[in-house]
Amino acid sequence: MAGVKFRRQHPIGPYFADFACVSKKLIIEIDGDHHAFQVEADARRTEAMESKGWRVLRFWANEAVSNPEGLWVEIERVLRDR
Numbered sequence: 001m002a003g004v005k006f007r008r009q010h011p012i013g014p015y016f017a018d019f020a021c022v023s024k025k026l027i028i029e030i031d032g033d034h035h036a037f038q039v040e041a042d043a044r045r046t047e048a049m050e051s052k053g054w055r056v057l058r059f060w061a062n063e064a065v066s067n068p069e070g071l072w073v074e075i076e077r078v079l080r081d082r
Contacts, residue, residue, distance in 0.1 A: 004079060012049050020054075024082040028075065029058045055082065 006028070010020035019028040027049055031042070046056045057078060059071055 012052060012054060015045055015049065017049065017054075017056075021079070024079055025054045026075075026078060026082060027054050027056045029056060030061050030064050031058055032061045 004021050004023055006019045006021050008019055010017045010022070010027075012020070012027070017027040018030050020026070021028075029042075029046075042058070046058070049056050055078065057075065064071055
């Protein structure tokens with residue numbers, strides 16, 4: 001995508017990012033329904049990754065299935081800005 005590579009399940013501190021573009025320090029998290037019940041834990045996780053210089057984008061899994069083009073547009077926009 002946009003000429004960059006992503007790694008799956010990339011370790012960052014005590015966490016594993018769903019997808020990570022190391023060269024752009026961009027993390028893509030795809031959240032399933034259970035994430036609706038762990039908002040505070042996800043916020044701490046995002047904060048920890050961002051404190052290490054990463055940008056974190058979170059998308060709902062159903063959004064990834066129903067509107068993948070929309071996700072690609074947003075991800076490519078962020079990649080251009082980084």
